[in-house]
Amino acid sequence: MNQQELCQNYLMKTYADRSLWFTHGKGIYLYDCSQNAYLDAISGIGVNVLGHSHPEWCGVVSEQIQRLVHTSNLYLIPGQLQLARKLIEITYPGKVFFANSGTEIIEGALKLARKYSQNKYNAQRNEIISFENSFHGRTMGALSVTGRKKYREAFEPLVPGISFAKFNDIQSVADTVSDKTCAVIVEPVQGEGGIIPAQKAFLHQLKKLCDENDIILIFDEIQCGFGRPGTWYACQDYGVEPDVLLTAKGLGNGIPIGAIIAGKKVQNTFQPGDHAHTFGGNPLSTTAGLATIHIMEQYEILDHVKEVSALIRKHLDALAERYALIKEVRSKGLMIAVEIDPKISASNIVKKLYQEKILIGTCGDNSLRLLPPFIIKKNEVEYLISVLEKTLQNI
Numbered sequence: 014m015n016q017q018e019l020c021q022n023y024l025m026k027t028y029a030d031r032s033l034w035f036t037h038g039k040g041i042y043l044y045d046c047s048q049n050a051y052l053d054a055i056s057g058i059g060v061n062v063l064g065h066s067h068p069e070w071c072g073v074v075s076e077q078i079q080r081l082v083h084t085s086n087l088y089l090i091p092g093q094l095q096l097a098r099k100l101i102e103i104t105y106p107g108k109v110f111f112a113n114s115g116t117e118i119i120e121g122a123l124k125l126a127r128k129y130s131q132n133k134y135n136a137q138r139n140e141i142i143s144f145e146n147s148f149h150g151r152t153m154g155a156l157s158v159t160g161r162k163k164y165r166e167a168f169e170p171l172v173p174g175i176s177f178a179k180f181n182d183i184q185s186v187a188d189t190v191s192d193k194t195c196a197v198i199v200e201p202v203q204g205e206g207g208i209i210p211a212q213k214a215f216l217h218q219l220k221k222l223c224d225e226n227d228i229i230l231i232f233d234e235i236q237c238g239f240g241r242p243g244t245w246y247a248c249q250d251y252g253v254e255p256d257v258l259l260t261a262k263g264l265g266n267g268i269p270i271g272a273i274i275a276g277k278k279v280q281n282t283f284q285p286g287d288h289a290h291t292f293g294g295n296p297l298s299t300t301a302g303l304a305t306i307h308i309m310e311q312y313e314i315l316d317h318v319k320e321v322s323a324l325i326r327k328h329l330d331a332l333a334e335r336y337a338l339i340k341e342v343r344s345k346g347l348m349i350a351v352e353i354d355p356k357i358s359a360s361n362i363v364k365k366l367y368q369e370k371i372l373i374g375t376c377g378d379n380s381l382r383l384l385p386p387f388i389i390k391k392n393e394v395e396y397l398i399s400v401l402e403k404t405l406q407n408i
């Protein structure tokens with residue numbers, strides 16, 4: 014059987030038809046079985062921040078695989094302790110909980126906020142405010158706070174007590190807050206919804222509103238954080254400290270891991286038995302996370318992200334001036350959307366770019382999404398932009 018037949022016969026059809034597949038990767042390139050190199054500007058949806066098979070990262074992670082992969086959380090895991098300390102050092106004082114994915118840490122954060130509120134007030138104070146157009150994941154709790162109907166509809170009824178305010182509209186949040194509100198969850202830069210950065214004033218006002226009402230402010234930085242803004246986290250770029258910061262995607266550079274970084278207010282809320290995962294923070298994933306951070310520090314990758322993202326933005330703004338089919342360019346660091354005129358399908362442009370051996374994605378209603386690996390060089394950016402321009406010219 015060929016790949017397509019195997020796919021038809023044995024895989025649940027949770028994705029539209031796919032034709033590309035890869036045998037290996039090196040740096041920012043993925044290779045197919047005919048040795049064609051594809052420039053990977055989506056990095057496994059914001060995951061492979063150091064590109065593919067980074068030699069130092071592979072060295073540390075391979076060594077760990079051969080020594081110890083998993084023990085469960087019945088025992089202390091030294092890599093977990095070190096990674097927790099490192100995450101606190103690069104963010105703010107607090108404590109860390111480890112899971113394996115984005116959606117899992119959303120679940121953990123919602124439970125954390127409810128327990129804090131129930132302990133301090135009463136069980137009726139359990140409501141959560143999220144935002145229209147947001148994306149937080151696919152499990153029931155995370156889906157319940159996801160503000161896009163197309164993901165939710167088939168699975169209702171979802172978790173009760175959740176309402177949606179308008180993003181970047183503080184009055185809408187103020188109107189939604191009640192004495193039953195225990196948490197607000199927000200992506201500082203909406204990802205799936207179209208790479209829409211929060212306005213700075215909005216996040217500051219949101220923080221103030223939450224503090225005044227003792228509401229737990231949760232930042233979902235699963236996509237927009239971990240170096241992608243050019244700072245470790247977007248909250249640092251905005252100058253707003255949330256009560257709970259969520260990080261996953263890029264953290265393990267491809268090994269599944271997610272972490273809840275709980276600030277002082279909620280750092281001791283969970284007690285033994287409240288929350289756990291079999292795999293969460295195992296020796297392999299925490300070693301991968303630690304190696305990723307060490308390499309980013311060693312090579313001053315955040316500075317590189319700042320430089321290279323400014324260059325991409327400059328080029329895309331110039332393209333937007335020349336091509337009417339570009340409606341808008343939105344970005345925060347290396348998280349970039351190019352909104353396309355609704356008359357032309359963004360997915361078709363993505364397919365045309367496959368033929369040019371460039372990998373990007375889509376987001377929002379009709380936008381191209383670029384989440385390049387942090388190691389992309391300036392000449393590679395120039396090449397990417399020139400192919401994009403050529404493709405736009407031919408439309």
Ligand SMILES: *Cc1c(COP(=O)(O)O)cnc(C)c1O
Nearest residue numbers: 114115116148149150204235236
């Ligand atoms: C990807 C993503 C999630 C879900 O993460 P998974 O690892 O796919 O479960 C949640 N929130 C945001 C902002 C994301 O981009």
